[in-house]
Amino acid sequence: MKIPAVLIVILAILIGTLPYFFNCQYDGKALTLENGRQVPMKCYWTAQASLAVAVPLLVVGLLIAFSRQKETLRALALVGAILGIMVILLPTRLIGVCQHPGASCNLVMKPALIFAGSLVISVSLVGLVISRRSVE
Amino acid sequence: MISLIGVTKTYPVGKGATVTAAHGIELQVERGEYLVITGRSGAGKTTLLNLVAGLTRPTSGQVLWDGTDLWDLADPQRSLLRNRRVGFIFQFPSLLPSLSVLENVVLPTAFGPAHGKPGARERADELLHLVGLVDKRAAYPRQLSAGQQQRAVIARSLVNRPQVLLADEPTSDLDEQTEMEIIDLFARIHATMDLTILMVTHAPRLVTRSARSIEMADGVIVA
């Protein structure tokens, strides 16, 4: 289970850090309200939420690396898969990104999160299958 | 049943040199015999078993099974003979590490016409019961003791209902008590299954239980 664990840890780090550099707030863009105040666009909030999902995912990856019990590994793999689904839902349904197709959140952050989330789900499912062989 | 006529086997050992592992072997083994082959390490005992099983080609001479020279057969026929008529117990741990005990025992059925034949698993279970390992069927070799591994190998050697059992130092890595248990198992198998057994050993107590024994030294049968 070491290799799935390492992959999940790497993906968690990417999910937590990449959105920070590819959102409109980082590019210096913000929404200007009618009263003149500037607020971040929703891609900024998606980036924040990605960090919130990446941290438990990192913990899951580390726990998988050091666990040997079949039942524990199975549960962790399941949690990993669910967190992967959350990573995909954040930029697509739960919060979203900007409309403009040329914005960095659309060009990089959203596809990267969907891709990373898909990988997390796949690796977790593989881990679920492999964990059947693990012995206490 | 089995005849070795003037069989010699030399192996190349590099730089043009050779070593003669067996020289001018003349041996007849009758059906149902329990033959023990003794001798010091390097005497050619393992080579003799390999020659009988057709696992190595004699440099000269003939190995006959029921009058047919093994080496007149093509590889598929020779393999089929080994699969159907020979059970092999090796000197070294020979269970495949990636297979469970049950999967190891049914392994021979993957290679012959018994492949796909129903009843292989049931036969394996029956044999595991015989050798006292039925509760270890799902375990992997690394989880078994040396004695348990050897019992599993014995079960595997019997799965295709062979006529001949070739055992190469089957008790060499075992403690005294386990050795006695294995020896008793062999005696029971020989008595109940109408098998011809050729066993290589250097344990004196095994010699007294057999019908016949031969001694080898330097590749030659000396006694």
Added chain:
Amino acid sequence: MTLLQLAWKNVVGSAFRSWIVFLCVLVVTALLFSTVLVIRGAQDSLRLVQQRLGADVVVVPEGTETQVETALLMGQPVAVWMPRENLDRIAGIPGVAIVTPQLYLASLANAPCCSAEMFLMAFDPQTDFTITPWLSQNLGHELGLGEAIGGSDVFVPYGEENIRIYGYEIDLSGNLERTGTGLDTALFFTFETAREVAQVSRTKAVRPLEIPSDSISAALARVVPGADPRLVALQIVHDVPGVAAIPSSGLFQTFHRQISGLLRSVLAILGITSVLSLVLVGLVFSMAANERRRETGVMRALGATHGAVLRSLLAEAIILAFGGGITGILLAALAIYLFRNLIVLSLGLSFLFPSFPSLVALGGGGLVLALAGVTLAVLPPALRTCRQDPAVAMRE
């Protein structure tokens, strides 16, 4: 127990070795498949835009061919002009069935709709054969004053009702299908609307929209059935001074050459990578075969033929090649699909994601290559192993 089950057990039992082979195949297949997808997508979009233009000959001011092609493919606006009277001269050339003018304009940078200048294309509804067929099929009516059609990526900003260009509110009536080119971010409206926008921009825009009078940017011509567009193009260049005439087959040649050049370089690199990976796979299997000498000797003793041992070893390789290949192809397809806009921007190529049947065909081809390559790499050590004297193999 079958040989396939045995092979699967061996794959799972040697986790580290299996992962190396799996990852090698995955990486190489993914890289190769990505390259082929990008190249194919670029070629498909070029073909589609040529079809979409619907013209047999595109006539532009002399020396502006590359600029115009770049505008059409990459959506970078261009300001090129030629006398409107060229239209009559072109129409009079034998072989020309119909000719229609177009105006190429640009929105202001930092307009509310967009983060950069947007390519605006004005057409004459009386003679147009590019946009009008789409209009009748999809909208059911022609574009009126103040109405526009957008490429697939054009949108009305959130909270607004119209797109504002030079202070003029344009009603986005619909969107064209994706082409993977600059046309996807372009806005199309009539000459009348263009003149209206220019008029309004004088008072409402930061900078007015200037449309030179009696000028057009390009003329698109259709030839009569049976006429050769290349010959008609040559005649146009001969008879109409100061223009370049590009037959549709010659459109985007620069980009075609760019794609071919890219293909050659990348495939050369990938070819070397693939060979090295296959060598690694062969080495890994060679090591495995060597470590499992005794095991294969035991299998022979238990009755396995040369062929059975070979089949078992090859089955292991094929399982890993299949798993790595399929995973690589799926990951590559997903990545290219998700990052297609970034690819367009970074490579400066137009790109249209291939259709599902094309994808399946390409993927199938990639998988066959992966299986063939791995089988070839594994065959020498596998043959060596199965031909070994079992007794020698079982010796320490």
